[in-house]
Structures are given as structure tokens and as C-alpha cells.
Amino acid sequence: MIKLESKIPEGHISEKWTNHKFNMKLVNPANKRKYTVIVVGTGLAGASAAATMGELGYNVLAFTYHDSARRAHSIAAQGGINASKNYQNDGDSTYRLFYDTVKGGDFRAREANVHRLAEVSGNIIDQCVAQGVPFAREYGGLLDNRSFGGAQVSRTFYARGQTGQQLLLGAFSALNRQVDKGTVKLFTRREMLDVVVIDGKAKGIVCRNLLTGEIEKYSAHAVCLATGGYANVYFLSTNAMNCNVTAAWRAHKRGALFANPCFTQIHPTCLPLHGESQSKLTLMSESLRNDGRVWVSKKKGDTRNPNDIPEEERDYYLERKYPSFGNLAPRDISSRSAKEVFDDGRGVKGGEAVYLDFKDAINRLGKKAIEERYGNLFEIYETITGENPYEVPMMIYPAPHYTMGGVWVDYNLMSTIPGLFVLGEANFSDHGANRLGASALMQGLADGYFVIPYTMGNYLASDKPSFEKTDHPEFEKVAIEVKELTNKLLSINGKRTVDDIHKQLGRIMWNKVGMARNEKGLREAITEIRELKDEFWKNVTIPGSGDDVNQTLERAGRLVDYFELGELMAKDALDRNESCGGHFREEYQFEDGEAKRDDENYTFVSAWEFAGDGKWNLHKEPLDFEYVKPAIRSYK
Amino acid sequence: MEEKNLKLKLKIWRQKNSKSVGSFVDYDVQVSPDASFLEMLDELNNSLEANGEEPIHFESDCREGICGTCGLVINGHPHGPLQKIATCQLHMRNFKDGETLWVEPFRAKAFPVIKDLMVDRSGFDKILEAGGYVSVNTGGAPDANLIPIPKDIASEAFDAAACIGCGACVAACKNASAMLFTSAKVSQYALLPQGQQERYRRVQKMIAVMDELGFGSCTNTYACEAECPKGISVTNIARMNRDFASAKFKSKEEVEV
Numbered sequence: 001m002i003k004l005e006s007k008i009p010e011g012h013i014s015e016k017w018t019n020h021k022f023n024m025k026l027v028n029p030a031n032k033r034k035y036t037v038i039v040v041g042t043g044l045a046g047a048s049a050a051a052t053m054g055e056l057g058y059n060v061l062a063f064t065y066h067d068s069a070r071r072a073h074s075i076a077a078q079g080g081i082n083a084s085k086n087y088q089n090d091g092d093s094t095y096r097l098f099y100d101t102v103k104g105g106d107f108r109a110r111e112a113n114v115h116r117l118a119e120v121s122g123n124i125i126d127q128c129v130a131q132g133v134p135f136a137r138e139y140g141g142l143l144d145n146r147s148f149g150g151a152q153v154s155r156t157f158y159a160r161g162q163t164g165q166q167l168l169l170g171a172f173s174a175l176n177r178q179v180d181k182g183t184v185k186l187f188t189r190r191e192m193l194d195v196v197v198i199d200g201k202a203k204g205i206v207c208r209n210l211l212t213g214e215i216e217k218y219s220a221h222a223v224c225l226a227t228g229g230y231a232n233v234y235f236l237s238t239n240a241m242n243c244n245v246t247a248a249w250r251a252h253k254r255g256a257l258f259a260n261p262c263f264t265q266i267h268p269t270c271l272p273l274h275g276e277s278q279s280k281l282t283l284m285s286e287s288l289r290n291d292g293r294v295w296v297s298k299k300k301g302d303t304r305n306p307n308d309i310p311e312e313e314r315d316y317y318l319e320r321k322y323p324s325f326g327n328l329a330p331r332d333i334s335s336r337s338a339k340e341v342f343d344d345g346r347g348v349k350g351g352e353a354v355y356l357d358f359k360d361a362i363n364r365l366g367k368k369a370i371e372e373r374y375g376n377l378f379e380i381y382e383t384i385t386g387e388n389p390y391e392v393p394m395m396i397y398p399a400p401h402y403t404m405g406g407v408w409v410d411y412n413l414m415s416t417i418p419g420l421f422v423l424g425e426a427n428f429s430d431h432g433a434n435r436l437g438a439s440a441l442m443q444g445l446a447d448g449y450f451v452i453p454y455t456m457g458n459y460l461a462s463d464k465p466s467f468e469k470t471d472h473p474e475f476e477k478v479a480i481e482v483k484e485l486t487n488k489l490l491s492i493n494g495k496r497t498v499d500d501i502h503k504q505l506g507r508i509m510w511n512k513v514g515m516a517r518n519e520k521g522l523r524e525a526i527t528e529i530r531e532l533k534d535e536f537w538k539n540v541t542i543p544g545s546g547d548d549v550n551q552t553l554e555r556a557g558r559l560v561d562y563f564e565l566g567e568l569m570a571k572d573a574l575d576r577n578e579s580c581g582g583h584f585r586e587e588y589q590f591e592d593g594e595a596k597r598d599d600e601n602y603t604f605v606s607a608w609e610f611a612g613d614g615k616w617n618l619h620k621e622p623l624d625f626e627y628v629k630p631a632i633r634s635y636k
Numbered sequence: 637m638e639e640k641n642l643k644l645k646l647k648i649w650r651q652k653n654s655k656s657v658g659s660f661v662d663y664d665v666q667v668s669p670d671a672s673f674l675e676m677l678d679e680l681n682n683s684l685e686a687n688g689e690e691p692i693h694f695e696s697d698c699r700e701g702i703c704g705t706c707g708l709v710i711n712g713h714p715h716g717p718l719q720k721i722a723t724c725q726l727h728m729r730n731f732k733d734g735e736t737l738w739v740e741p742f743r744a745k746a747f748p749v750i751k752d753l754m755v756d757r758s759g760f761d762k763i764l765e766a767g768g769y770v771s772v773n774t775g776g777a778p779d780a781n782l783i784p785i786p787k788d789i790a791s792e793a794f795d796a797a798a799c800i801g802c803g804a805c806v807a808a809c810k811n812a813s814a815m816l817f818t819s820a821k822v823s824q825y826a827l828l829p830q831g832q833q834e835r836y837r838r839v840q841k842m843i844a845v846m847d848e849l850g851f852g853s854c855t856n857t858y859a860c861e862a863e864c865p866k867g868i869s870v871t872n873i874a875r876m877n878r879d880f881a882s883a884k885f886k887s888k889e890e891v892e893v
Contacts, residue, residue: 052774130777134794141784173769240697274670
């Protein structure tokens, strides 16, 4: 019987982490090298964790499916990283960052975790600067900040529009240093396909060598997953092509509970679809909404060119509905409003797009000022669409971007499988039902640099886990299961391609488990996903062999897990009879269309236990809001 | 919404593995001008897979020009005919109906072909492992604003740090030199105060590994800069050469390489 213990330390919120750090057991410096730790994934969380544990003296094995650790998708984060440094003297503090994050998460995050995140946020900036990360600076040589959604202070540190790249390259450099020293052994082009659990504890992983097809076994005293989010279940998202849920999902099937899968973030400013061949969606920085005005025609199915639609026939719907926040309404609200006008038949030329218009800003400030602020973004837009946004309004539409849900972890970032830790976007813990901008980078690095190095030591010192060799029968058994799955996939020899089926799954998820959900649609989604899964196992085609590079096989393996995850997302959304953050149930809204949260009945984390194909048991972790009292989020 | 009104003839390099001999194979495609180059290849692969044939292997990930995973030589140009974009940012509207396109992997002795258009660029990481970092452990860093850096210096360091590690510079160079890549990292740290302590040790170690891996020498043709999707400047190479030359005098330490 699984018991959910969040292991939140005693004491006042501001003392919990300090007390916990003192109370945790330590591994003697000379003994650290006797412990082997596996880290899967080399994004911000994984690279920082592997490097830091290597520095401490642990024997670290790091894994990535990329050809280099530097390619992880953290690299693509644009905007910035939050930290409560209060360099701007504008009233920021640890407590304010904590407060904003809990509120932004629509009161579905764990307070103690969020406070710890805010506490270490400043250390992250110090660490990155010491590594040589070239953050933006003022003329006086000090660090520059900007403001971001959901906050009234300027606490976002940035490196042009490439903050994720520079932070990841910083963590990557720390990782490279440890690889050179021999404390970290890096395995590239390895995809983790299962976790090995012996006597109830995580003891290692099984991977496929993506170059040779060989199934490889690695053992350790503990395993960390830092394998990112699952937005690619929608096929089209802002995630990279290879982002997937497989490592987290296979751990889930071995006993790790999966929490709040229905909490997904749909980003409002992405480029719309151009057609069936589209492979992914591109994010345009949210900062564009500072000067761009969002509108559609008041007429349904209006096919006129935007510049021919007169002012009085335009509906600036965000300004109309949210007069005080206007075009800067939070992500979830802006996204949902775009869907509403599309559902009303008023999307651009009837399609899934709305206008983001800079005409007024250009008239007011001049083209030069707009070019200075957004020139780079306008160029990106023109490269992709072939249209000049100085002359024609941009077209945008929301797209899946980030997933707040993930593997359930306690305060120590340990899952319900002892010895299996989960870091970064792959876990569920800090963002509740909605993540604020510039907080993902903060969480990834907090987990990797400043949390896991402590909690890992505590696990190793207090639990004293054994080290099992890879010839242990359980390793053999798991490796055989992985091989059997590969062989089964290769033997189907059907007619439909992996991408074709994945696209169909994506459409089901987008239409029925996307920006707005209802009971009927969710029930249909579950049926349709199961039917599609059956069809996959009968009719997919995967050319090539398992003993060679085979990208189709890689994608097929990931799709297998998306079917199950997709079903659980729908089930979780169906179970949560309220609207909160990224989860909007049409049945639960106020008359004006705003989300209706149900604090009385749903102030808990939904943690799902896998109980066989298509079956899950729900465990609830109640959430206490001792410090930030739940209130309705109003942006009117 | 989309009209697939662009007809192209593709000559794509197919090679089973690193040991086999490759060759160009012809494919006819019809594609929407709004599709990206890689989406065009996705579509072609989808049709190959539907016929039970092995797809053309190529690598890509972010498809936003920042991860550095993709990289094809199209009509002789790494990342295709346009400047300052990665292959994934190239769109089909830039080609003419009826055109023939030659698609090859990055070619360099230090980048062996793995399969079709996939190459092994792990040499880049080995160069960085030799010294592409500031030696600071997590935890002991001073307050970030205790290290003031002039805005223009920070900006110049950023320009060097913007390298995405794609390898186009090596593919563009007739000597298959990795000088632009290596010098970008050396420069980032040479410009910043944080990088000064290990400045001369770093440049010697990184260059030694670069040479050892079989990357060629620089003969100042600037092809690397011309093809770099991030516009990394060759002035970085000059800076690295200067540091390398002065390292012998300024560094008292014998650097083991």
C-alpha cells in the first residue's frame, strides 16, 4: 500500500529548509566516491545535478539521448529567470516571490517547496554569474532586470532572448569540467527505457544505445530523472522534436505515482499552423503583448485582409473583457479567450489564429522604437511566415508549451520508489496548476544545484542503499522486457506511419484535453485514445531493424507511452471537477466565463498509481495553505 | 490552407553506416512553400515509411535554430543558401519551382558520417571538456553584483557565447578547422573577469585537444564566419591566436596536454 508522505519539515515556512538542511544526514567526504548516482537527462536540472554531485565527489553516470549534453531543450527558453535579489529596490523579497508563485499556480502547489525555490533563487544567479554566464547588464556594469507576467516587480534576469541557452551552457560547462575530472561519466545517445527496482528501491536503469541498438544496463545506489515535460503528447507543441515522457512514464509503471497530469500550460503567443506537414509550433516571446493589440473581426468567417477591416469592425477582445490588464492578461486567460473567438467562428479567415497588431504602437512610438524593442522577433516571424509584421498584423495562436504535472515527489524530490528522484519539469512540485513566466529555469537549476545535492546525501547516509550488479536477475528481467517491446514493435508491419498516428492522437488531445475540457469530450477522448492505441498495435509500420540507428523505432517507443499518458490526462481532467490554472472545465465557470476553482473539494494533489493497462488508483495529497490564503485570481 | 505547389528534385546522400560507401539518391517532392526544409524531409520520410522503406536519417531537435542539432549541406552551403539561420529555419518559399537540390551531411575528417545525413560531432565536446569552463564549484559564488562587467564587454562576450555548436564552421572550412568554434568559447571567457584566472591554461589545453582530434588549421578564408548561423565573428580566432601566443610567456604553469 502506497502512503503519500510529503515529508515537509516542521517550523515556520522561512525556517523549514534551513532546519531540514541541518537535520539531514551527511555522507563523509571520503565516502562519497563509494556511491554511484545515475542522472538521466542533461537539461538545466540534469546537468546542474550531475555537475554538482560530481563536484561533491560522488561517482556520477549521466545519460542523454542527444549527441551532446548541450542540446537539451532548456536551451530554447527565451525570456529569463526569476530571482528575488531585489536589485531594483522595488520591494521584492523571498516572501514576495514565494507569494507570487503560489498565487500564480492558482493555489495548487506545495507551499514549502515554493518557499525553498524562492530562497535559493538568488544563489542561482550568483552561481551562473561566477560560471561566466553573460547576463544583460546596465552601463554601470551591474545586472539588468525586466518584468514578466504575474509579478509587479522586476526580478527577471535575462541574456537577450536566449536566457535558457546561456544558463544551459553554464551548467554544461560545469558538467564538462567534471567529465574532464572523471567524476562524471557521460553517456550520450542513450535513451532510458526502464528503471530497475530491486526490493522496492531504484537500483539502476536500462537504456537503448541509439547508435548500435544494444540494450545496456547500468546500476547505481540511486537514480535521478531530469527528463523534462510531456507537451509532445499533443504532437504539436513548442517542445523540441525529441522531448518525450518515456523515462518518467516507465518509472510510473514501475511504481512511481504520477501527479496532476491534466495541468498543462498552453502559451498564448505562438505561430499558427501552416498546414498538415507542420512538425512543431514556435513560440513568440510574450513580451510582444506589451505593445501589440490582440483582435479579430466582429464578423464570423471574415475573409478580408486585416488592413481592409475598419476599426469599428474589429473586436479587441482582451481589452474589452479585461480592461485593467488588457493585452497583458495571464497566459491561461489569454489562451482561452483566443479559443473562444475561434469557436465563435471569428478566428482569422475562420482558422485557428488571431491578430497581434503593432499598427497603433508604430503610430505612437515610431517604427524605429518598435524595431529596437522587437526587431529580432519580427525577423524571426518574417523568416517563418514570409510576412512583414511592420505592415501586416502578426497572426498568433496558443500552443502547448509546458506541463506542470509530472512524477510525484516528496519535499526531498524523491518519488514513491525509494532511491528514485525526479527533478525539473519532470516532477510536479512547484508550479501548481499554472507556471509563471521565467520560473521554469529557476526551478530546474534550484533542483539541480541546490536541492538534490543535499537530499541525495541524506538518502544515501540514512538509507545506506546496497549496490546491485547488472548481472542481478532483476536487471536481466527488465532488459528482456525492453527487448521484447522493441521486437514487438518491429514485428507489426502494418500500414500507418508513427507520425500519422501520433498526429491523430495529438488532435484528440488538443480538441478534447486541450485549452477547455468538458465531461462529454473527456469521455470521448478516453474511448478514442484506446481505439487509436489498438490500431497502433495492429497497424503501425516501423521499417529498419533494432540493431542499428532507427529513428522511427525511437519515435514509436515514445508514442506507446503517450497513449497511456493521454488517457491518464483525460482521466485526471475528468476527476478534477473544477477549473484552475491551465485546467479549465467548461462546466465550472462563472457567468462571465472566468474559471471557478473549488477549494473545498479539490485542494489536493492528484497522485495516480498505475494498476495495470488502463487502470489507475487515485491517491490524494492534501494541500495546506498556511501562509498564502486562497483567493480568486482576478485580472479585470 | 496550404497548397503543395512547389515541385523539387532532391538528390540526397544515403549511406547505411559509417563503414559503407554512400551515394546520392533521387527523390521528387511536391511541397507547400510555407513548410520548412526539415518538414519537407519529414513528409518525404513519411511517404517512405508508408511504403515500408527506411526513412532518410537526419538530426534535428528544437527546430528554432538554437539547439544546434540540425545541419545539412544544401547545394554546397552548410545550413542552406540563406545567411544566419540554421537548417531548421530554412523555409521552402526560398526555392524555385522545378529546382534541383543537393542535400549532403556536414563533411569533415573529424565528423564521420553515422548514417545518411547524421554525423558524429562529439569532438566538439572533447574540446570543451579540456577547458571550456570557469572552475567554480556550486555554492561558493559571491553575490552576482560583486562582479561588475561593462555593458559592451558583456555584450561582446555574449556574441561569442551565442555559438550553438552545430559544426557548420567546420563543414564550411576547406581545412575542416574548428578554430571558430574553439575561439568562440575561449573568447567568451577571455573577455570576462571570471575567465581570467585560467585564461592561458584554458587556451593551451583546448587547442591541444582540437589539434589532436584531427581538425585542420586556419588559413583565414573566413568561410566559417560566412556560414555560421549565429554570425560568430572571426575576430574571436584572432583573439585566441593572440592568447595562445602569449600563453607561453604569461603562464608559468606547464600545461599538460
